[in-house]
Amino acid sequence: MVHLKKETDYLGADVVIDAVGAEADGNFLQHVTASKLKLQGGSPVALNWAIDSVRKGGTVSVVGAYGPIFSAVKFGDAMNKGLTLRMNQCPVKRQWPRLFEHIQNGYLKPSELVTHRIPLEHIAEGYHMFSAKLDNIIKPLVVAGQS
Structure with missing residues (x-):
């Protein structure tokens, strides 16, 4: 806007x-x-x-x-x-060590950013939800071995 x-x-x-x-x-x-x-x-x-x-x-x-x-x-x-x-694109390689340090020290908690956990076997449904912006999905995480 x-x-x-x-x-x-x-x-x-x-x-x-x-x-x-x-x-x-x-x-x-x-x-x-x-x-x-x-x-x-x-x-x-x-x-x-x-x-x-x-x-x-x-x-x-x-x-x-x-x-x-x-x-x-x-x-x-x-x-x-x-x-x-x-x-610019994010300089991921340069920032990676600092990011991990912040996570280890508890300054950042990546789990708080995740809005949905999508099992790998349901990836097609998860992709549809994300691309259609359904169910307030903002930051999905694909997880293996969970139903």
Whole structure:
């Protein structure tokens, strides 16, 4: 959601965050070019909305995941508006030792993040629940050997 501020004369947000990535639901043509023709790695809808919503000279931060093949992003619009684009993937290998240290010291409890435990033998049903966003499923954990 974008909140327009008085300081920007209601011309757009200072900063917009795309946290969806290529998983955004696009139009029919984007589905065909992504899934059938492999010409792009998903839908650029969320990123294009972010570019459209931010004010001239604003910042678009991208934490959503995009694949290596991509097209139909309004890059020219971003350049013409003088936007700052900030994006990165989590440096997992670098953060892994620190994360484990926090877990061992009790600062983080990963079990508190899990909303559902899905037995491996019911993975198809669990995937359907997650993709359809059923039953308030946010962070499922696949477990082996439990029914």
